[in-house]
Amino acid sequence: MADGKLSVFRAPRRDCDAEFTEKRSRFIGSIRTVLDAEEAAEIIKKFPESFPKANHHCWGYRIGAGTALEHCSDAGEPAGTAGRPILGVIKRHELTNTLIVVTRYFGGIKLGVRGLIDAYKAAAESAVAEAGAVEMEFHNALLLRCGYDYSKTLDRTLRKWGFSENRLKVEYGADVSVRLEVPLSMKQEIEEPLEEMRRRSFLTELQWDDAPLVRERWS
Numbered sequence: 196m197a198d199g200k201l202s203v204f205r206a207p208r209r210d211c212d213a214e215f216t217e218k219r220s221r222f223i224g225s226i227r228t229v230l231d232a233e234e235a236a237e238i239i240k241k242f243p244e245s246f247p248k249a250n251h252h253c254w255g256y257r258i259g260a261g262t263a264l265e266h267c268s269d270a271g272e273p274a275g276t277a278g279r280p281i282l283g284v285i286k287r288h289e290l291t292n293t294l295i296v297v298t299r300y301f302g303g304i305k306l307g308v309r310g311l312i313d314a315y316k317a318a319a320e321s322a323v324a325e326a327g328a329v330e331m332e333f334h335n336a337l338l339l340r341c342g343y344d345y346s347k348t349l350d351r352t353l354r355k356w357g358f359s360e361n362r363l364k365v366e367y368g369a370d371v372s373v374r375l376e377v378p379l380s381m382k383q384e385i386e387e388p389l390e391e392m393r394r395r396s397f398l399t400e401l402q403w404d405d406a407p408l409v410r411e412r413w414s
Contacts, residue, residue: 332380
């Protein structure tokens with residue numbers, strides 16, 4: 196995922212739940228950002244705990260860049276009436292790393308196959324509309340330390356690379372520490388210059404955290 200193109204994806208701006216009622220059946224569309232199938236499975240398992248009296252928790256997800264992993268489930272509804280419509284909404288909005296779960300409380304009136312398809316699609320669409328969509332990018336956290344005599348030069352260098360004041364967390368103690376989050380599309384560009392600063396002892400510490408962080412892409 197170090198490739199800049201693969202590190203950027205379109206996903207929900209925020210996690211949220213959207214609810215509507217169709218012929219007394221209550222539908223709750225829940226949208227979440229997920230990074231792998233294991234995370235999606237863990238989230239799906241929690242829905243019966245959150246909505247213990249619901250009749251169905253149907254879902255679909257699309258994960259990864261390029262050839263995305265896609266999966267869905269009707270979770271007890273007639274085949275093809277829930278999971279596929281949910282997944283279709285995710286694909287139509289060109290979202291990835293996205294899970295939508297639609298919870299249904301049966302209201303006593305059968306909706307029929309067409310009615311179920313339309314209701315699950317509408318629930319998923321409501322969740323997408325409520326969440327909004329945004330370009331996201333994987334980032335890595337970075338810690339830099341230097342002496343006070345080099346801190347202004349380091350600050351100018353980071354600003355030149357586009358790291359504005361609100362993207363830097365600076366702490367002053369025995370030395371100056373700077374914490375920041377670097378977009379993966381930028382990481383390769385700045386790694387070597389930073390390493391050269393460390394070799395020349397301008398930086399006393401250079402520490403990357405490779406755990407992926409999901410943040411909005413820089414505008």
